[in-house]
Amino acid sequence: MNAFYLGYEKFYVSVDCVCLGFKGSTLYTLITKRKFEPLIGEDSLMGGFVHPDENLEQAATRVVAEYTGIEGVYLEQVGAYGDVGRDTGERVISVAYYALIDMELFNEDLYEVHDTRWHNVNQINTLIFDHRVILADAVEILRKKAANRPIGFNLLPEKFTLPQLQLLYEAIYNTTLDKRNFRKKILDMDILEKQEDKDKSSSKRGAFYYTFNKKKYDQLLQRGYYFSL
Amino acid sequence: MNAFYLGYEKFYVSVDCVCLGFKGSTLYTLITKRKFEPLIGEDSLMGGFVHPDENLEQAATRVVAEYTGIEGVYLEQVGAYGDVGRDTGERVISVAYYALIDMELFNEDLYEVHDTRWHNVNQINTLIFDHRVILADAVEILRKKAANRPIGFNLLPEKFTLPQLQLLYEAIYNTTLDKRNFRKKILDMDILEKQEDKDKSSSKRGAFYYTFNKKKYDQLLQRGYYFSL
DNA sequence: GCAAAAGTGTTAGGTGTACACCCATGA
């Protein structure tokens, strides 16, 4: 116990998690109804207080698992939010993370348990406190990151098609991309494995499945290869 | 007072500041000797505990002013660091910022007051706790940011020369740049104002001074102009 | 007059972008 520290105030510290998912051609984020006062019942990001025995990222992992049923998701820190009046109940300093969720793994039983729903990222209205800012910052960081690192795969099932992947990037960047240019670029990176089978759910002809080859990706990274989409 | 919050633990929250400066052709960072136990006397970033009545950025501004004598520096958040054992005294969650300092404004009286010194960023050895990681992360973020936003000017005096500016970018990216290409690119952005007078300190011929035109820069930003260096 | 840094244009190669048609299949 160090005497020096004693003169200073302590704070509640929480983590707030932006859970992002992708389905069809739109990006979704999970929103829950706040369970306690103040602002009980209002739309909110998933949050929780940090425990004394866990790191920040562990806390975020715990919260995401609690609300989605998925362990070990891809997490990235968005930043710390500590304005004096941001939480209208008490002074709470929050560390925000975004999580990339494969929506196929989401446990739908939890919809009721926590009163959650997936919302189109571009159609979010009011959220409590500064959660809209956190959401906007998270999406912004995802955009930048996705432009140099192939992290989008975390939003897709293990097997996905190129049209699906393109729709994902179009949703992230909120734009449209040229099919031929997109395919050329992504295939030239040599980090995808073409599968034998096809997804026939969205067309008669069917689109070949691909998988992300993380081993190849890591090798290329080490050789200083620069990815950009 | 909300009953719900009461069940949770509170934490010490500090800010740690990476003060970056530039002189000659090298990037410097300010390092201080820690003033209290544990690890008293060891090399450390500038830090301080957050006060109940201030935001995180205000805390960082306060700490930077305390150690440099400069108010209102350019600040950017690096992230939150909260591993359980990171501070070997108590559990402290730290929010890190980097500050871009015009070294000409630095108050040298403070060298003694706080036992500080400027060190070449590339020649930092051991720092306490996770401060080396914080420093590395800060420089990394600066590099990325400097590539799309002309923030380097915050490291230079109001009037600077193009050779100086080039040396700055070479220091940030740790590389060498072609003089003609660099000048063309930066002048084409149309955010610099050529002055009448020259800096004769580094050559007989002298190099023209320039100033950064923030108004023009903001206009271009609003028009969606994309900067990149 | 010479040393030392400031300043100045052009070209080739590569990268990004625009663009249109055929293919496979189920209904």
Next chain:
DNA sequence: TCATGGGTGTACACCTAACACTTTTGC
């Protein structure tokens, strides 16, 4: 057989990167 989405190659414009010589001036 036709409607629907999957899959493929090329040409041009632009941007990046490489490169060498002249100018100024204090000593």
